Amino acid sequence: MVSNLYPPITVGGYEICCELVVDRLRESHDVRVLTGDEHALDAPPESSIWRRLPLFSGVSGDMPTAAWVTRRAIREVRRALDDFAPELLFVWAGSRIPKGAIRVLETAAVPLVFSIHDHWFDRPYDHDPFTRYLSRGERGPRAVWSHLMRLCNRLPSLRVELGSTTAGAVCWNSEATRRLTSVSPTIEPVLTQTIYPATAHEAAFSALRREPGPRTTIVFVGRVSPEKGPDVAVRALHALSRDHGIDADLLLCGRPVPGIGRELDDLGRELGVSPRVRVLGALSSEALADVLRSAHVLIVPSIWQEPFGLVCLEGALARVPVVASRSGGMTEILLDEQHALFFPIGDAGAAAAAIARVVTEPEASALRVARAFERAREFSVARFVRESESFVDEAYETLRSRH
Numbered sequence: 001m002v003s004n005l006y007p008p009i010t011v012g013g014y015e016i017c018c019e020l021v022v023d024r025l026r027e028s029h030d031v032r033v034l035t036g037d038e039h040a041l042d043a044p045p046e047s048s049i050w051r052r053l054p055l056f057s058g059v060s061g062d063m064p065t066a067a068w069v070t071r072r073a074i075r076e077v078r079r080a081l082d083d084f085a086p087e088l089l090f091v092w093a094g095s096r097i098p099k100g101a102i103r104v105l106e107t108a109a110v111p112l113v114f115s116i117h118d119h120w121f122d123r124p125y126d127h128d129p130f131t132r133y134l135s136r137g138e139r140g141p142r143a144v145w146s147h148l149m150r151l152c153n154r155l156p157s158l159r160v161e162l163g164s165t166t167a168g169a170v171c172w173n174s175e176a177t178r179r180l181t182s183v184s185p186t187i188e189p190v191l192t193q194t195i196y197p198a199t200a201h202e203a204a205f206s207a208l209r210r211e212p213g214p215r216t217t218i219v220f221v222g223r224v225s226p227e228k229g230p231d232v233a234v235r236a237l238h239a240l241s242r243d244h245g246i247d248a249d250l251l252l253c254g255r256p257v258p259g260i261g262r263e264l265d266d267l268g269r270e271l272g273v274s275p276r277v278r279v280l281g282a283l284s285s286e287a288l289a290d291v292l293r294s295a296h297v298l299i300v301p302s303i304w305q306e307p308f309g310l311v312c313l314e315g316a317l318a319r320v321p322v323v324a325s326r327s328g329g330m331t332e333i334l335l336d337e338q339h340a341l342f343f344p345i346g347d348a349g350a351a352a353a354a355i356a357r358v359v360t361e362p363e364a365s366a367l368r369v370a371r372a373f374e375r376a377r378e379f380s381v382a383r384f385v386r387e388s389e390s391f392v393d394e395a396y397e398t399l400r401s402r403h
Contacts, residue, residue, distance in 0.1 A: 003092035006035040013310040024385035055096040066130035073101035095120035099128035111399035169395035174329030198384035205317040216248035219295040224256040229301035235348030238271040244356040255282040300324035316376035339372035
């Protein structure tokens with residue numbers, strides 16, 4: 001199994017989903033995990049988990065060291081292949097892994113499976129800070145850099161070749177991800193499937209006893225970063241008071257990216273809602289459960305195409321009314337009007353109107369919550385790991401004859 005990060009080092013729910021699948025596969029297979037070296041010292045040592053892959057940061061500053069980082073990543077992948085001699089390779093998440101290392105996996109003559117949870121699989125070699133310069137399409141100063149990277153690629157420790165294709169199996173985490181993300185041109189998909197993820201909080205959230213307080217509380221759960229739309233939540237809080245006469249509090253639960261706190265503070269002061277907005281930061285599972293227990297509404301205002309949106313599933317399991325943007329795979333988890341209320345991406349006024357409906361129409365909200373809970377139970381952990389294991393077995397049988 002190869003993944004950017006692996007628990008306890010996480011940035012979201014998809015690393016935890018990876019762990020769920022690894023635990024299931026270990027019941028009948030010998031599994032090794034090769035993952036990023038980021039915060040590796042914060043994780044307990046485990047002989048079956050190799051935290052030694054260098055990762056890109058995902059920003060423009062990666063370019064000057066791209067060849068060096070790619071070389072190190074390729075070395076670690078080759079070392080893992082030699083040490084373990086796997087019969088199947090499973091790439092879980094590769095957005096920050098140097099794509100030269102992914103290419104080594106593709107050309108290893110071993111059955112290869114990809115599980116795609118975000119949009120990195122769409123022309124990955126065109127966006128990588130090293131492999132994007134191996135073609136001759138650049139002009140001006142970039143052409144000079146491209147020439148230098150092609151010279152570096154002649155080193156025996158690199159030599160990334162992108163001209164051939166490899167048969168592989170691909171599973172997607174939603175139909176939206178499948179629709180919006182093309183298959184890498186280096187992969188010939190011979191088996192594909194959509195497998196919806198599950199949340200490790202399934203049992204805990206399902207057992208919550210709801211105790212909303214007298215004051216309306218809106219909760220945002222997830223990484224507090226621009227693509228998740230926390231500013232939309234703040235604007236919706238303002239519109240809720242201005243247009244509907246409902247004063248509420250907004251709790252932002254999640255790890256803030258650098259600088260976002262100041263931006264939200266400035267926005268809150270501008271709109272006059274600062275005293276009613278609190279950034280709680282990353283919470284433990286128990287603390288998050290306490291927040292959801294007292295919440296009146298869960299807002300999910302993502303402004304990008306959310307591949308799946310585990311938080312919608314978690315809110316439904318916790319029996320919290322969900323108000324979400326009409327983004328990506330979230331509309332596959334919960335259906336509009338039947339299980340949740342959706343609004344156009346970025347439309348704070350429409351978000352406020354949906355929240356007002358939740359607050360002022362308690363009977364209709366209760367019916368949606370009940371239906372959403374039953375819907376969310378369909379996305380169980382047992383179903384998820386069972387389907388994932390079956391896909392791995394089928395992929396192995398389909399691909400091994402090609403190797």
